[in-house]
Amino acid sequence: MKELQIQYKKILADYLKNQTERNLYIGQNFIRQLIQKKVTPEEVISIHKHAVEQIYPDITSEILNSFDFLIEIMVHFGLTVQEHQSLLVQQEELRIEMNVATKIQSMLLKTAIPKVNELDIGMVSIPIRKMNGDYVHFLNDEQHYVSVAVTDVVGKGVPAALCMSMVKYGLDTLEYANNNPSYVLEVLNRIIEKSVDDSMFVSMFYGTYDIKGNIFTYGSAGHEPAIYYNSRDQKFYDLESRGLLLGVMSEVKYRQYKIHLEENDFILMITDGVTDFRKQGDLDPRNVIKELALNYINLSAQEMCERMYAYLKDLTDFNLEDDFTVVIFKK
């Protein structure tokens, strides 16, 4: 402190002799040192007061008193500065925790696309921020059944991520791929309704494919309708299903529907992040997606998903506004 006091007095004296920009600049560099050493604002004023006292020994006591007044007032200012510094440290700690949590989440929710002989499966799921609010879960029973859950948690950030882990463990406990979609949705609805707070909802599309019988059975809980392409009719169908979002009410019943898949038919399951490019004027997002899928129909399911993502990212100037997930089952 003594050393700083001497340095400050010199810098101030230089300035009082010569009011140059250079001397001001030196002053600013000096204050940086003080900040680094955590010298508080009231201490700076006290340093100033002593320096003035030494440079002008005849200074009136009124002026000196005015510095004491300023010191008194600046105590609170100093406390504010210290509070902010400590909040910054806390913020940094939170940021680090958040990064760890993100890593854990992506590890927990990692999904491998099952390899099935009679069905071509593709998937792309890209988070808009660190934590993905979409989740795709596959189950595969020794070449008899393969099922998929496409989920979107309504809500963002850490609560959504925690909710997502619960969905994952709920699905894990169901264990078998040949469960009926209505059963799966009803069980998950009960779990989520009981354990998650009221502001948190989950939409889910659940489909099970019977590999031998080529039957796709599906149900939906408030999810963006999947798109079914029937290659014989060369037509698209929206797989509408008016199930309530998961977690809104207990004991909800979910209906399920069946489709027979023929050669070159496909089912396109998406989250609402895919249809979220509204600012492109009067384009109907779902029609854009259908056209895109048709353009890429000769590619593999995985390539179809990747091309669609690339195209839509381009269309929106890389400004997709939500997590983006596409899953394709192609016969």
Add this chain to the structure above:
Amino acid sequence: MVGGIILNSKSTVEIITEWDIVVARQLGRNEAKIIGFGTVEQARITTAISELARNIYLYASAGEIVIERIEEVEKYGIRITAIDKGPGIDNVRKVMEDGYSTSGGLGAGLPGVKRLMDGMEIQTTVGKGTIIKIEKWI
């Protein structure tokens, strides 16, 4: 953390009206000056007293501030004890968090008091009252 041998007799200020806060401040500043604290430290000690007295006035409606000199081997200091029989503090840990006080983000409040001083100790029982001891060494 809070210890030391008491040298002089204590001075006590009853806190009942808002102006008693000023009396406590004045007493604390005088004592700090006599003990040998510099202007900045005097201002800090006074601010801490002010915050504690104000809390008594606002939340406990009545209580007292005790100011005393303390001495240990080759060091001198000041101890302030704020005593009230008010409602007590429900969640001390929470109250000591930055950004919690109603003055939120203005740096004052109990976390500020802790920063201004070298030691702080809170004893409080809900429904019975609160005793807060703070001290600062030269």
